[in-house]
Amino acid sequence: MSQLIWNGLFVGSFYALVALGYSMVYGIIKLLNFAHGDLYMLGAFSGFAMLGAMGGLVKSSSLVALFVVLILTMVATGLSGVVIERVAYRPLRGAPRLSLLITAVGASFALEYGTRIVAGPNPKVYQVRLDGTALHVLGALITWQQLALMAVSIVLMVALNLLITRTRQGRAMRAIALDPKACLLMGIDVDKVISRTFFIGSALAGAAGVMAGGYYGKIDFLMGFIIGLKAFTAAVIGGIGNIPGTMLGGLLLGLLESFGTHFVGGQWRDVFAFGFLILFLTVRPTGLLGERVTERV
Amino acid sequence: MMRKAALGVALAATALTASACGQGVLGGDSKKDKGPILLGMDIPLSGSSADIGPYMKNGAQMAIDEINAKGGVIGRKLQLRAEDDACDPKTAVAAANKLVAANVAVSVGGYCSGATLPTLPVFDRRKIPMIIPAANSTELVDQKLKHVFFVNGTGDQQAVAAMTWMTKSGAKRVALLHDNTSYSKDIAVRTAAELDKPGGPDKATLDAVNPGESDYSANVANLLRSKPDFVYWTGYYQEGGLILRQLRQAGYKGKFMVADGSVDAKLVKIAGGTAAEGAYATMTQTPDTIQGAENWIAGYKQKFGADPGPYSTQSYDAVRVAAEAIRKAGSTDGDKLVTALEGINGLQLFSGPLKFTDRHTLTSGGFVILVVKNGKFVLQDALK
Numbered sequence: 001m002s003q004l005i006w007n008g009l010f011v012g013s014f015y016a017l018v019a020l021g022y023s024m025v026y027g028i029i030k031l032l033n034f035a036h037g038d039l040y041m042l043g044a045f046s047g048f049a050m051l052g053a054m055g056g057l058v059k060s061s062s063l064v065a066l067f068v069v070l071i072l073t074m075v076a077t078g079l080s081g082v083v084i085e086r087v088a089y090r091p092l093r094g095a096p097r098l099s100l101l102i103t104a105v106g107a108s109f110a111l112e113y114g115t116r117i118v119a120g121p122n123p124k125v126y127q128v129r130l131d132g133t134a135l136h137v138l139g140a141l142i143t144w145q146q147l148a149l150m151a152v153s154i155v156l157m158v159a160l161n162l163l164i165t166r167t168r169q170g171r172a173m174r175a176i177a178l179d180p181k182a183c184l185l186m187g188i189d190v191d192k193v194i195s196r197t198f199f200i201g202s203a204l205a206g207a208a209g210v211m212a213g214g215y216y217g218k219i220d221f222l223m224g225f226i227i228g229l230k231a232f233t234a235a236v237i238g239g240i241g242n243i244p245g246t247m248l249g250g251l252l253l254g255l256l257e258s259f260g261t262h263f264v265g266g267q268w269r270d271v272f273a274f275g276f277l278i279l280f281l282t283v284r285p286t287g288l289l290g291e292r293v294t295e296r297v
Numbered sequence: 298m299m300r301k302a303a304l305g306v307a308l309a310a311t312a313l314t315a316s317a318c319g320q321g322v323l324g325g326d327s328k329k330d331k332g333p334i335l336l337g338m339d340i341p342l343s344g345s346s347a348d349i350g351p352y353m354k355n356g357a358q359m360a361i362d363e364i365n366a367k368g369g370v371i372g373r374k375l376q377l378r379a380e381d382d383a384c385d386p387k388t389a390v391a392a393a394n395k396l397v398a399a400n401v402a403v404s405v406g407g408y409c410s411g412a413t414l415p416t417l418p419v420f421d422r423r424k425i426p427m428i429i430p431a432a433n434s435t436e437l438v439d440q441k442l443k444h445v446f447f448v449n450g451t452g453d454q455q456a457v458a459a460m461t462w463m464t465k466s467g468a469k470r471v472a473l474l475h476d477n478t479s480y481s482k483d484i485a486v487r488t489a490a491e492l493d494k495p496g497g498p499d500k501a502t503l504d505a506v507n508p509g510e511s512d513y514s515a516n517v518a519n520l521l522r523s524k525p526d527f528v529y530w531t532g533y534y535q536e537g538g539l540i541l542r543q544l545r546q547a548g549y550k551g552k553f554m555v556a557d558g559s560v561d562a563k564l565v566k567i568a569g570g571t572a573a574e575g576a577y578a579t580m581t582q583t584p585d586t587i588q589g590a591e592n593w594i595a596g597y598k599q600k601f602g603a604d605p606g607p608y609s610t611q612s613y614d615a616v617r618v619a620a621e622a623i624r625k626a627g628s629t630d631g632d633k634l635v636t637a638l639e640g641i642n643g644l645q646l647f648s649g650p651l652k653f654t655d656r657h658t659l660t661s662g663g664f665v666i667l668v669v670k671n672g673k674f675v676l677q678d679a680l681k
Contacts, residue, residue, distance in 0.1 A: 007514040014512070113343075121347030123535050125566040134546065141547060216511040218539055218567045222345060226509050261515035262522075267477055267505035269515065 002140040004258045010146055012254020013153040016247045017208040018231035019238070020160060021081075021201030027177045027241030028197050029093070031100050035084055035107035037228015039202045042111060043077040043209025044219040045119055051127045062128040066214050070152075073210045074203035081202025082195050084111075090191070108228075115221040123220040126213045149211050156204060157247050163200070164243060173197055177241070233277060239290025248288055333376035334369075334629055336361070336619060337401030337425075338612075339392045339416055340408055344383035345509065346533065349408050349608060353430060354379050355601045356609030357405055360616035362600075370624045375616070382416070384409040393419040402629035403428060403622070405615040408608065410434035410480035417442055424631030426638060428618050430611035433557075434483040438656055444631060446638055446653060448615050448646065449608075450581050450662025452480070455556060456487035458664035459579045461680055463498050463527055466577075468552065470501040472525035474516070474540065476508040476532035484531040484556050501525040508536050517543045526551040534559040538567025545572045557581060557664075560607055565672050578667040578674060582647050584610055586667060586676045590647070610647040618644065618651065 018040050025033045050069045088107045092100050130145035164170035172193045176183045184190050212227075213219050230253060238249025253273065260272030281287075338357055342350040354377070361375045369375060380396055382389035389409075393416035396404060404420050404427040407413035413432035420427050421442045428446045429437070435452040437445070450458075463471055471492055475485035485503060492500035502523035506516045517540065520528065528544065528551065530537050537559035544553065545568075554577035555564065565573040580586070584594050584605045593613075597605040621644050626633040644651040648663035668677035 003518055004515075007512075007518060011512045011514070116343070116347075121343065123348075123563060123567070125563065125569070129569045134548065143546070212511055216539060217542065217569050218511070218535060220345075220535065222509065223511065226507075227511075258515045258518075261519045265504055266474075266507075266516045266519060270507060 002138045004262055005255065006137075006140040006142055006146075008255035008258030009251055010150065010254070011257065012234075012251035013150055014208050014212060014227070014250075015230050015234045015253050016250025017153050017156065018205050018227055019234040019246045019250045020157065020243065021205045022232055023235045023238070023240050023243065023246040024173075024197050024201045026235070028173060028194060029089070029180075030097065031089060032104060032232070033089075033201075034101070034104040034228065035088075035111055036201070036205055037224035037226075037231065038108050038111035038115075039077050039081055039084075039205040039224070040209040040212070040227055041115065041219070041221060041224030042080055043073050043206025044213040044223065045115055045124075045209075045221075046076045046206070047073045047210035047213050048119075048124055048126060048219060066128050066130075066210070070207055070210045073206045077206025077209070078199040078203035081198040081205075084202075085195060085198040090194075108224075112221050112224070119221065121221065123218050126217050126219065128214055129217050130214050145215060149215060152207070152211065156207060160200065160204070161243055169193070169196065233274070235287075237277060237280065237287055239287030242287070242289045245287055245289030252288070331373070333374040334623065335376050335378050335399060335401040336616060337393075337396030337399070337404045338377060338379040338406035339382040339389055339396065339404065339413070340379055340406045341384040341412070342379070342381035344385060344388075345535070346384040346409055349431075349606070350379075350381070352606035352609040353406070353408060353612040355597065355603075356430075356605065356612035357616045359597060359600060359609075360613045360620070364616070364620050370620050371627055375620065377616075379406070382406075382409070382412045384412050386412050386415045389413065390415050390419060392416075396420075397423050397425065401425060403619040403634065405430060405612065405619055407432040409478070410437055410483070411478050413437060414440075414479060417445055420444060426619075426622070426631060426634045428615040428638070430615040431608040432480070434479045435487065436479050436483055438658055441656070444635055446618075446657045448618060448648070448651070448659065449611050450648075450664050451658050452483035453487050454658075454662025455484050455579050455664055456491055458662060458666070458680055459484070459488050459529060459554065459556070460491040460497065462554070462577065462579065462666045462678065463492075463529070465678070466527075466552065468498040468527035470523070470525045471498050471527045471529060472501040472520050472523055473503045474520060474528065474530050474532075475503075475505050476536060477505045478508070478532065480558060481532040481556070485529070488529060488531070498527065506532070506536060506540070508532060510536075511539060513540050513543050514547065516540070517547050517549075520544070521547060521549060527554065528552070529554045529556070530559060531556040532558060534561040534564040535567065538564045538569075538573070541568040541576060542572050552577065554578060557607070560667065560674055562673070565669055573669045573672070576669045577677060578669075579664050580667050580674070581663050582610065582665065583607055583667075583674070585674070586665065587647050614646040614648070617646070 021036050047069050084107055088103050134141040134143050172188050180190050234250040234253045235246045238245035256273040260269040264272050340350040340353045361377050365374045380392035382392045389412035407429040408431040410432040421444045426444045431449050433449045433451045438451050473485045475481040489500050489503045537555050557580045560578045560580045584590050622634050622637040626637040642652050652660055666678040667674040
């Protein structure tokens with residue numbers, strides 16, 4: 001039982017980290033950024049490239065190397081997110097929502113197959129693998145590496161929440177989510193704030209990508225697709241646009257999958273998890289914490 | 298249905314006109330009979346199995362170059378035409394239609410069973426023989442199509458090989474895991490049927506995962522609940538490596554075996570460290586396990602600058618079988634080719650001398666058991 005919960009929470013923290021970017025972007029410009037899952041993939045690949053470039057250094061102090069790469073990758077994917085927004089979304093901001101959505105799908109394919117051209121279709125294996133001995137905690141097998149990754153995700157999520165609720169920057173984001181036109185009139189540089197939102201969201205996805213690369217080991221150019229869908233689901237469960245709700249949604253989806261596998265078997269897992277989602281949304285269409293409209297970003 | 302029929306008539310009419318024109322210009326011996334004979338190949342060059350396509354294409358190209366160097370067959374050269382099926386049924390049908398439109402004489406492609414299945418009627422209806430080098434779900438064989446042949450062992454043969462090895466290695470409780478694709482499920486379900494027979498090891502569980510994900514810890518936990526001492530994964534290597542790694546992380550100490558779709562050096566790398574050491578595989582012959590294939594491997598390396606991968610030998614053989622059939626039939630007519638293919642007896646392939654069964658499969662699957670030793674798949678037991 002405790003193993004089931006731990007497995008669910010661990011996967012859920014990845015979902016949550018990726019889901020935050022979805023949620024932030026949706027909150028601020030009402031766009032479902034379908035390219036977001038691919039930024040996770042891009043993060044994994046840029047981390048792979050950086051580790052490759054560091055070469056022998058990696059062998060001697062792999063954890064430090066991974067941490068440095070994590071930070072650099074966050075910057076790199078963050079900037080990619082900004083570029084995508086500038087090139088693909090900003091010119092269409094006045095256009096109907098549907099055009100924007102299609103552009104997002106296009107951006108997603110461009111990233112996937114662009115990566116395929118650069119890195120090749122074969123899956124890559126990370127140079128640094130987080131192997132570790134397992135601890136027995138309350139009957140569950142937990143590794144130090146899992147704990148470390150969980151800690152990193154929690155730190156990132158808490159930092160994000162503080163940024164949004166406690167800083168001027170966060171206030172500007174919240175204000176734009178409420179009324180972009182009024183913000184423009186009040187002298188807020190809306191474009192700049194939106195760029196920053198993309199930067200933060202994409203950086204989080206990139207961080208998740210590097211962590212997944214280091215922990216699971218295998219990366220390929222289509223790896224962002226499924227996690228993108230799952231993260232989107234997590235965001236909707238939690239209440240898209242709401243930050244704490246999104247985190248909760250990610251963890252809940254992880255738990256649903258873990259318990260679904262246990263009770264109904266592997267092949268029914270997604271049927272279980274997504275069936276629950278449909279049921280849940282008919283009862284509560286705004287998601288877990290979706291009603292607090294005033295606080296969404 | 299009506300529209301399809303009408304389209305068919307229109308196409309047939311166009312084809313007639315085209316060949317009539319050809320005859321008009323060149324007289325008697327039409328141009329179509331002088332140019333190269335096209336061999337079509339539906340293979341994954343993009344998508345989840347994109348890395349297998351080039352191996353198959355290279356293997357086929359190697360056979361074609363060898364045959365052309367000796368003057369081709371029935372006085373004509375062979376030419377390969379590969380189309381990307383992306384391991385996706387819809388793309389595969391479109392690709393098959395392209396090959397049919399290009400007038401290929403024989404199809405020598407087919408890797409993902411799920412994507413190959415809908416292409417069978419496309420070729421069969423045009424009486425274009427298919428010699429399928431890799432796709433081997435029994436579902437394909439069960440279509441019982443006249444023009445479809447298999448030069449790879451099939452799912453039921455693989456299940457029997459797996460069962461033989463499980464018994465031989467002393468397994469007690471076997472857990473089966475597949476990825477719900479036609480190929481993978483076929484082997485798992487057939488192995489389950491073997492396990493359910495009295496005697497030998499028992500079936501601990503039969504479960505499935507969703508391919509394309511990274512975290513299989515929930516599946517692994519579920520699998521371990523059934524207390525297996527032998528796990529057989531019948532999907533592809535990308536998930537196989539992850540599952541093996543996560544099984545070991547979850548404390549599983551028993552034996553692990555994969556089916557032929559997982560036999561790739563990357564499986565060992567993805568599993569990481571020494572996690573894959575001692576893992577078994579049911580596999581048809583690969584270049585490195587075939588004795589006396591050193592020259593072939595050297596030739597392949599020289600030509601393509603890379604090591605031959607899985608299914609390069611089968612694709613090479615598929616082309617040779619096609620060439621042999623054309624030579625015997627003396628033409629590229631579909632029905633004559635089928636008769637010639639059925640009549641082939643003793644053509645030496647990597648898997649042994651060829652004689653198709655009445656189901657158009659190999660007489661014996663030629664499956665062997667490999668084991669991972671020092672990070673490489675090597676022969677463990679030839680099951681002879």
